[in-house]
Amino acid sequence: MKKSDFTILVADDDPDYLFQTVFSLEKEGYKTIAVESQAEAESVIARIKPDLAIFDLMMENDDSGFILCYKIKRKYPDIPVILATAVAHETGISFSLDSENEKSWIRADKYLEKGIRPEQLDQEIMKLLKI
Amino acid sequence: MAVLKVLVVDDEPGIRSGVSRILNNFHVTYPFMDEDYTYEVTEAATGEDGIEIIDRDRPDILLLDNKLPGIQGVEVLEYVRNKKYDIVVAMITSYASLDVAVKAHRYGATDFIPKPFTPQELKSSIENITKQQYLKRITHRMNEEGKKIRYQFLSVLSHELKAPLNAIEGYLKMMQEKQSGDRIEDYATPIERSLQRIQGMRNLIMDLLDFTKIRLERKEEKIEEVHLSNIATGAIVTVRPYAIQMEIAVKLTVKSDAVIMADPTDMEIIFNNLVSNSVKYNRVGGKAEIIIDSSENEVIIFFTDTGIGITENDKENLFNEFVRIKNEKTRNISGSGLGLSIVKKVIELYNGTIAVDSTPDVGTTFTVRLPKKQTSNT
Numbered sequence: 122m123k124k125s126d127f128t129i130l131v132a133d134d135d136p137d138y139l140f141q142t143v144f145s146l147e148k149e150g151y152k153t154i155a156v157e158s159q160a161e162a163e164s165v166i167a168r169i170k171p172d173l174a175i176f177d178l179m180m181e182n183d184d185s186g187f188i189l190c191y192k193i194k195r196k197y198p199d200i201p202v203i204l205a206t207a208v209a210h211e212t213g214i215s216f217s218l219d220s221e222n223e224k225s226w227i228r229a230d231k232y233l234e235k236g237i238r239p240e241q242l243d244q245e246i247m248k249l250l251k252i
Numbered sequence: 253m254a255v256l257k258v259l260v261v262d263d264e265p266g267i268r269s270g271v272s273r274i275l276n277n278f279h280v281t282y283p284f285m286d287e288d289y290t291y292e293v294t295e296a297a298t299g300e301d302g303i304e305i306i307d308r309d310r311p312d313i314l315l316l317d318n319k320l321p322g323i324q325g326v327e328v329l330e331y332v333r334n335k336k337y338d339i340v341v342a343m344i345t346s347y348a349s350l351d352v353a354v355k356a357h358r359y360g361a362t363d364f365i366p367k368p369f370t371p372q373e374l375k376s377s378i379e380n381i382t383k384q385q386y387l388k389r390i391t392h393r394m395n396e397e398g399k400k401i402r403y404q405f406l407s408v409l410s411h412e413l414k415a416p417l418n419a420i421e422g423y424l425k426m427m428q429e430k431q432s433g434d435r436i437e438d439y440a441t442p443i444e445r446s447l448q449r450i451q452g453m454r455n456l457i458m459d460l461l462d463f464t465k466i467r468l469e470r471k472e473e474k475i476e477e478v479h480l481s482n483i484a485t486g487a488i489v490t491v492r493p494y495a496i497q498m499e500i501a502v503k504l505t506v507k508s509d510a511v512i513m514a515d516p517t518d519m520e521i522i523f524n525n526l527v528s529n530s531v532k533y534n535r536v537g538g539k540a541e542i543i544i545d546s547s548e549n550e551v552i553i554f555f556t557d558t559g560i561g562i563t564e565n566d567k568e569n570l571f572n573e574f575v576r577i578k579n580e581k582t583r584n585i586s587g588s589g590l591g592l593s594i595v596k597k598v599i600e601l602y603n604g605t606i607a608v609d610s611t612p613d614v615g616t617t618f619t620v621r622l623p624k625k626q627t628s629n630t
Contacts, residue, residue: 144431
């Protein structure tokens with residue numbers, strides 16, 4: 122399968138971060154669905170099954186990203202999810218998906234700090250989609 | 253119900269059992285305390301035993317006889333201070349020499365209970381000590397909470413400051429790597445968005461300056477007679493370019509004389525923020541009105557708009573720092589999330605109030621009430 126066979130759902134309430142992420146994904150060849158809120162993301166999930174999802178952590182709720190991870194995994198357990206956030210950088214709250222304990226409640230496959238380079242993001246996506 | 257641990261160190265068994273008997277059935281309560289205090293007494297016959305129990309149990313209150321068979325009471329006290337234990341110490345003494353009293357005082361003994369003592373004397377000492385302990389705990393807790401709030405504020409602030417930098421950096425990288433093409437025209441959106449984010453950041457910094465200003469102590473000499481209609485006119489002029497763009501008519505109605513003793517800068521903060529909100533969160537072609545009215549003792553100002561309104565849910569956090577109502581209707585409106593929290597703080601400095609009344613898609617009215625004269629403590 123090639124990149125253009127995959128649709129990626131991206132949710133972020135910073136319109137510029139969303140624009141830039143979608144821009145770089147489309148440049149790589151992926152199809153994208155861009156939404157600016159948890160509510161919009163939920164309505165997309167209800168109608169469409171994307172091949173991968175990238176969620177911002179804090180949108181209209183502080184834990185929007187966690188909620189979306191939970192909801193999408195319940196509906197489509199096989200879809201890889203990336204949680205992208207700047208939270209650790211700025212608040213000092215750090216969490217990762219390395220320990221079993223964290224894996225048990227953060228239902229994401231990959232946790233990425235915001236500000237990673239587009240090539241890095243693409244690397245991670247290819248790994249998760251097994252391209 | 254809170255329990256304070258009491259350790260009594262005395263070589264006379266009668267004193268030890270007396271203290272235990274009196275305190276085990278005693279409780280202290282004050283109207284300002286959120287719970288009753290009771291006591292759990294442990295006994296030691298020597299200073300050495302006392303130190304062992306102190307290390308192990310960390311009592312809250314220590315009743316200490318000075319004349320002990322081994323080490324003296326003052327030495328136990330010294331030990332407690334050196335270890336920096338948070339224990340209130342009262343000396344029980346029959347013939348306190350000035351020397352011992354001075355030494356005990358220097359090591360932080362808070363009270364002296366003369367021997368022999370009546371149950372009532374012991375109880376009133378313990379009551380005092382309890383009050384002190386309680387206040388110390390409350391102060392400590394309040395300091396901790398203050399720290400936590402400051403920490404939260406700073407972490408959200410750093411998020412708000414970094415987000416625009418990240419956005420601009422991302423756009424500049426797109427341009428540097430010529431990701432959208434070779435011509436400058438290919439980057440119209442990134443350039444426009446970068447400029448908008450810079451403007452947003454500038455607004456945030458201006459708001460932050462206001463925010464720090466109101467946290468400083470008020471200076472009396474800045475208080476003068478302020479004509480609120482002048483301040484309102486100034487705010488309307490400031491917002492005019494934006495109002496023209498949105499085709500919004502901003503009207504000022506002065507129903508009665510409105511002069512207030514205040515720092516004019518503070519009044520500008522209130523008016524500029526509320527007038528600019530009534531335009532920003534309006535619909536194209538809408539209306540905004542400022543009505544100034546006054547009674548004998550207070551000035552009442554209404555800021556009314558025909559805008560998108562605020563839902564009941566959103567009203568709850570409206571005046572908190574960095575709260576921005578995020579929905580489809582507000583996505584293109586920029587703001588620092590500090591405006592209303594600043595307005596509220598300023599109004600409270602003047603012992604005034606602000607209230608909000610709103611219907612989604614119909615409009616919002618903010619009602620500000622300010623006393624005309626300030627009481628001396630402001």
